Amino acid sequence: MSTKHTILTGDRPTGPLHLGHYVGSLRNRVALQSLHRQFVMIADMQALTDTDPVKVRSNVLEVAYDYLAVGLDPNQSTLFIQSQLPELAELTVFFLNLVSLARLERNPTVKEEIRQRGFERDVPAGFLTYPVSQAADITAFKATLVPVGADQQPMIEQTNEIVRRFNALTGTEVLVECAALIPEQGRLPGLDGGGAKMSKALGNTLALSASPDEIRAAVKRMYTDRTHLRVQDPGQVEGNVVFSYLDAFDPDAQVVAELKAHYQRGGLADTAVKRRLEEVLQAQLAPIRARRAQAAADPAEVLGILAAGCDRARAVAGQTLREVRLALGLEYFKPRPG
Ligand code: TRP
Numbered sequence: 221m222s223t224k225h226t227i228l229t230g231d232r233p234t235g236p237l238h239l240g241h242y243v244g245s246l247r248n249r250v251a252l253q254s255l256h257r258q259f260v261m262i263a264d265m266q267a268l269t270d271t272d273p274v275k276v277r278s279n280v281l282e283v284a285y286d287y288l289a290v291g292l293d294p295n296q297s298t299l300f301i302q303s304q305l306p307e308l309a310e311l312t313v314f315f316l317n318l319v320s321l322a323r324l325e326r327n328p329t330v331k332e333e334i335r336q337r338g339f340e341r342d343v344p345a346g347f348l349t350y351p352v353s354q355a356a357d358i359t360a361f362k363a364t365l366v367p368v369g370a371d372q373q374p375m376i377e378q379t380n381e382i383v384r385r386f387n388a389l390t391g392t393e394v395l396v397e398c399a400a401l402i403p404e405q406g407r408l409p410g411l412d413g414g415g416a417k418m419s420k421a422l423g424n425t426l427a428l429s430a431s432p433d434e435i436r437a438a439v440k441r442m443y444t445d446r447t448h449l450r451v452q453d454p455g456q457v458e459g460n461v462v463f464s465y466l467d468a469f470d471p472d473a474q475v476v477a478e479l480k481a482h483y484q485r486g487g488l489a490d491t492a493v494k495r496r497l498e499e500v501l502q503a504q505l506a507p508i509r510a511r512r513a514q515a516a517a518d519p520a521e522v523l524g525i526l527a528a529g530c531d532r533a534r535a536v537a538g539q540t541l542r543e544v545r546l547a548l549g550l551e552y553f554k555p556r557p558g
Pocket of ligand 1: 353354358
């Protein structure tokens with residue numbers, strides 16, 4: 221990546237961020253912030269599509285603490301809150317005309333989320349259409365790169381469809397297409413071995429802010445290979461949650477490769493693999509936890525960071541919206557003084 225990208229990405233504040241967010245996207249963002257122009261958004265409006273406002277409100281700062289904890293630097297990344305940019309809501313309304321109900325219902329991620337939440341036909345319209353609002357988030361910044369977990373790929377495709385439609389409809393090049401940046405590692409499975417991703421809604425998460433005891437307990441109850449009953453038996457590595465986590469977190473790929481080979485041959489106990497994983501997780505999460513405590517000790521300071529970020533972000537989105545309104549012919553009056 222030699223060219224400088226504009227990056228926009230974000231998270232729903234439905235709870236503290238967890239290891240799935242870290243592997244899926246946060247790690248990439250930290251690596252990219254010094255190379256590109258990066259905007260990181262706390263998606264409180266999107267969270268409201270399925271979450272109680274009190275809960276959303278109380279998690280905004282938690283997510284901000286997580287951002288600072290993993291090493292997002294407010295001098296390099298603009299951290300802001302979605303709801304504070306009315307431009308994003310406005311752009312969403314324009315975009316809703318460019319997408320059909322049938323297309324929204326085919327979005328595989330939304331489809332799966334509707335199933336998981338048991339909405340059936342009572343799905344809130346705002347929930348079904350959140351990919352449109354996500355398209356607005358991305359395009360308002362003319363973002364070209366969106367670091368997200370693999371499950372967000374359909375959102376990027378929908379965004380680019382909307383971009384092409386908007387530009388064709390208005391005969392302009394106001395909006396730009398984007399690419400997803402998906403980590404090679406792929407999605408991190410939940411702790412429960414059910415095969416689903418780590419997700420707050422499924423209750424199979426480990427928070428980035430987890431205490432040493434919580435980390436220990438999570439590793440202890442993690443699924444391995446259910447058919448690996450005796451130490452001397454050969455064990456399966458595929459679908460084995462402990463090995464997926466080692467792949468994602470162990471800095472020493474050589475050690476992991478050796479552990480895998482040993483496990484597959486037989487003679488390596490689940491407890492031994494888990495011991496390695498626990499060490500690795502404790503080591504990686506300790507500094508994150510320490511930085512988080514530091515951030516959380518001064519909420520006013522963190523709010524100040526977010527306020528400044530909202531101002532910067534709003535200036536950028538505001539400029540795009542002026543271009544969008546002009547492209548749609550929605551400028552009726554000459555600019556008036558004041
Ligand atoms: N849907 C994303 C998630 O749940 C959050 C999000 C909202 C987002 N708007 C975005 C991600 C724009 C990337 C770009 O994690």
